Structure formats: structure tokens, C-alpha cells
Amino acid sequence: MNVILFGPPGAGKGTQAQRIVDAHGLIQLSTGDMLRAAIAAGSELGLQAKSLMDEGKLVSDDVIIGMIANRMNDDDCKNGVILDGFPRTVAQAKALDVMFAAGNIQLDQVIEIQVDEAALFARIENRAAETGGARSDDTAEVLEQRLKVYHENTAPVLPYYRDKGQLNVVDGMQSIDEVAAQIESLLSASA
Numbered sequence: 001m002n003v004i005l006f007g008p009p010g011a012g013k014g015t016q017a018q019r020i021v022d023a024h025g026l027i028q029l030s031t032g033d034m035l036r037a038a039i040a041a042g043s044e045l046g047l048q049a050k051s052l053m054d055e056g057k058l059v060s061d062d063v064i065i066g067m068i069a070n071r072m073n074d075d076d077c078k079n080g081v082i083l084d085g086f087p088r089t090v091a092q093a094k095a096l097d098v099m100f101a102a103g104n105i106q107l108d109q110v111i112e113i114q115v116d117e118a119a120l121f122a123r124i125e126n127r128a129a130e131t132g133g134a135r136s137d138d139t140a141e142v143l144e145q146r147l148k149v150y151h152e153n154t155a156p157v158l159p160y161y162r163d164k165g166q167l168n169v170v171d172g173m174q175s176i177d178e179v180a181a182q183i184e185s186l187l188s189a190s191a
């Protein structure tokens with residue numbers, strides 16, 4: 001099973017992806033986590049990505065698509081993946097289609113976690129407090145920019161999947177358990 005978790009920053013994609021990993025043994029592919037690992041490793045890619053991430057801007061499609069294509073080749077991804085934070089542009093969504101078609105891989109579901117925008121600021125503030133400010137982009141100022149990017153570049157990916165009949169929506173304003181249960185019922189319908 002291959003699933004895309006979609007939603008703005010702070011929607012709970014990472015938390016819900018972890019639940020799906022635990023329940024279904026899928027591999028979580030978070031492009032944000034991959035980039036943060038590259039920064040921590042001090043690689044060239046990390047160096048290039050860091051300033052963009054700190055400003056809440058997107059890393060280039062080519063870099064991101066290459067990163068996902070590489071990782072998808074690994075054997076552990078053959079049983080299925082949860083894409084968390086990818087695709088974030090229509091170009092990325094189209095590249096993913098090509099990648100899946102070439103590998104004869106099926107995309108089972110795209111699940112959008114919908115959250116009221118006002119709630120996102122409190123959530124990001126909480127995450128910053130809980131993680132001791134581990135993410136330099138978890139500030140109100142950078143979140144404003146990340147939301148702008150979400151509306152301009154990422155939200156247009158939704159109609160792309162809706163038109164293909166692949167989009168499902170869950171109410172992300174519920175508790176973590178309730179959101180997980182709603183996602184689970186969608187996944188079991190396509191399992």
C-alpha cells in the first residue's frame with residue numbers, strides 16, 4: 001500500500017504517519033526529515049537546503065524528486081510507503097506519477113488532513129516548546145511564510161489528485177486518536 005499524507009505545516013502528518021508505520025509496517029518517507037538529516041550530516045545538499053528551509057521556502061523540485069527517487073529504489077520501500085511532505089508542488093506530483101508508473105507501483109490513497117489555519121500557530125508553538133526549539137523553522141514568522149508557500153504551491157496539488165478520484169479528506173481538528181481512526185478506516189477500505 002502506498003499513501004500520501006497531505007496537509008499544511010502543523011496538520012499532524014508526521015504524527016499520523018508514525019501511527020500508520022506502527023499499524024501497517026509501511027516506510028515513512030518524510031522529505032523534511034531527509035533534508036534535516038542532510039543538514040545534520042553537513043552534506044552539500046544539506047548546506048543548500050538549510051537557508052531555504054530557515055526562510056520557509058521550498059527546496060527545488062529537482063533536488064527533492066531526486067532524493068525521493070533514490071530512496072524509493074531501496075528494498076525496504078517495496079512493501080509500501082507513506083509520503084509525508086511530498087509532493088509539495090504539481091511538478092513533484094507529476095514526477096511521482098512517472099516514478100510510480102515506471103516501477104509499476106500503485107498509489108492507493110491521498111489523504112488530506114484539514115486543519116483550521118488559526119490552530120496551526122498554536123500547534124507549531126507547542127511543537128517548538130516540546131522539542132526545545134529543535135526545528136529552526138518552527139517560529140510564527142517562518143510559519144507565515146510556510147503557509148504562504150502552502151497556499152501558492154502545495155494546495156494546487158489537491159485538485160490534481162481530486163480530479164483523478166484519489167483524494168480523501170479527514171478532519172484534523174479532532175484528537176490524534178480520532179484522526180488516526182478516520183485514516184485507518186480509509187486505509188482498510190483500500191487494503
Ligand code: AMP
Pocket residue numbers: 009031032033035052053054056057058059060061064084085086087088089092137146
Ligand atoms: P517539513 O518537515 O515537511 O515541514 O519540511 C520542512 C521544510 O523542508 C519545508 O519548509 C521546505 O523548506 C523543505 N521541504 C520539505 N519537503 C519538501 C518538498 N517536498 N519540496 C520542497 N521543499 C521541501
